Amino acid sequence: MQRTKYFLGKVGVGVILCISLVCASSCSKKEPSGSATPPAKPKADTSQAKTEAPTGAGELVPLPITLPKPMFVGTPTNFEGVMDIEPPLGKARPPFLAPKGATNLALGKPVTSSVAEPIIGQLAWITDGSKEASDAGLVELDPFLQHVTIDLGQPCEIYAVLVWHYHKQSRVYFDMVVQAADDPDFITNVRTLFNNDKDNTSGLGVGTDRQYVETSEGKLIDAKGVKARYVRLYSKGNNSNDQSHYLEVEVYGKPMP
Numbered sequence: 001m002q003r004t005k006y007f008l009g010k011v012g013v014g015v016i017l018c019i020s021l022v023c024a025s026s027c028s029k030k031e032p033s034g035s036a037t038p039p040a041k042p043k044a045d046t047s048q049a050k051t052e053a054p055t056g057a058g059e060l061v062p063l064p065i066t067l068p069k070p071m072f073v074g075t076p077t078n079f080e081g082v083m084d085i086e087p088p089l090g091k092a093r094p095p096f097l098a099p100k101g102a103t104n105l106a107l108g109k110p111v112t113s114s115v116a117e118p119i120i121g122q123l124a125w126i127t128d129g130s131k132e133a134s135d136a137g138l139v140e141l142d143p144f145l146q147h148v149t150i151d152l153g154q155p156c157e158i159y160a161v162l163v164w165h166y167h168k169q170s171r172v173y174f175d176m177v178v179q180a181a182d183d184p185d186f187i188t189n190v191r192t193l194f195n196n197d198k199d200n201t202s203g204l205g206v207g208t209d210r211q212y213v214e215t216s217e218g219k220l221i222d223a224k225g226v227k228a229r230y231v232r233l234y235s236k237g238n239n240s241n242d243q244s245h246y247l248e249v250e251v252y253g254k255p256m257p
Contacts, residue, residue: 062095063102063160063252068167070216071133077170079213082239084198085172086210093217098159098252105152106231106251112184113148115141119243123148131248133168133216143242145175145202147234149184150249158223158253161193163233166245167214173244174211175202175236178221180228191228194221202236218248227256 079085111123121139126148130137141148158180165173178194179186195207212219231251235244 059100060097061100063098064104065096065162065220065250065252067218068132068164068216071168072170072216073168077239079172079239082172082211084196084210086212088213088215093220096160096220096222099254102159102252102254104250105156105158105253105255106150106249109153110151111148112151113141114146126150126246126249129248131164131218133166133247135168137247138166139246141244141246143237145234145236146244147232148246148249149186149230149232150251151184152229152231152251152253152255155182155227155229155256156251156253157256158226158228158231158251160223160252161221161231161233162218162250162252163221164216164218164247164249165214165235165238166247167216167218169214169240171214171238171240172211173214173235173238175207175234176209176219177202177204177207177234179204179232179234180223180226181230181232182228184230186230186232189228191226193223193226194219202234204234218250223253225253 106127107129109127111126113123119140119142121137123139125137125139127150128137161178163178165171175197176194177192177197179190179192181190182188192205194209195205196209196211197204197207200206231249233246233249237243238245
């Protein structure tokens with residue numbers, strides 16, 4: 001009996017001692033007051049992402065393009081031998097969306113060319129706003145590869161280039177290349193916006209764009225917001241003759257600050 005009491009007494013003391021040690025251990029690991037809850041993870045800083053939005057981001061609206069009247073006359077041309085012609089859309093071209101406020105920056109701007117004087121017309125007619133299929137407004141350049149260059153007057157963000165060669169007859173103009181650059185000699189920061197010279201006979205690189213037939217809608221080229229001051233357009237005759245012709249060129253965008 002004494003041994004039993006003695007044993008129970010020892011057990012009780014042991015239990016009390018263990019409880020005391022556990023409590024002491026718990027107290028020693030307790031965080032200081034005010035630090036029991038870990039601090040919240042800081043939110044990611046998105047201010048930089050907002051300032052680096054893609055070029056041209058914002059409200060998009062249709063470009064204010066005014067088309068000339070269709071004036072096609074004569075028998076449709078036989079395009080036999082002309083490779084990779086873009087098929088007709090069969091309906092009106094859908095509106096081209098660009099940042100709100102984009103205008104025709106080329107209107108009234110000076111035009112230079114690879115020829116001193118056109119065979120027919122004046123270079124200034126290319127940006128005078130008239131694009132009707134009238135021989136009175138036609139600019140004809142010398143045979144073979146020639147170009148015209150438009151000076152926008154300052155660096156601009158360009159969204160689209162729209163060109164009318166000659167749409168009174170169904171024609172395909174060859175080796176059409178459109179480029180943008182920072183200088184009038186096209187040495188600095190030259191970028192090609194369109195090129196359908198598949199065999200690089202003009203020496204401007206192998207093109208991947210398709211040939212197309214001239215219509216009153218003109219050819220609209222997506223410039224994708226390229227930044228440049230000068231726009232140059234090349235061509236090398238057409239399926240009817242060796243001359244290059246222009247009625248109008250429009251360049252839609254915004255001047256840079």
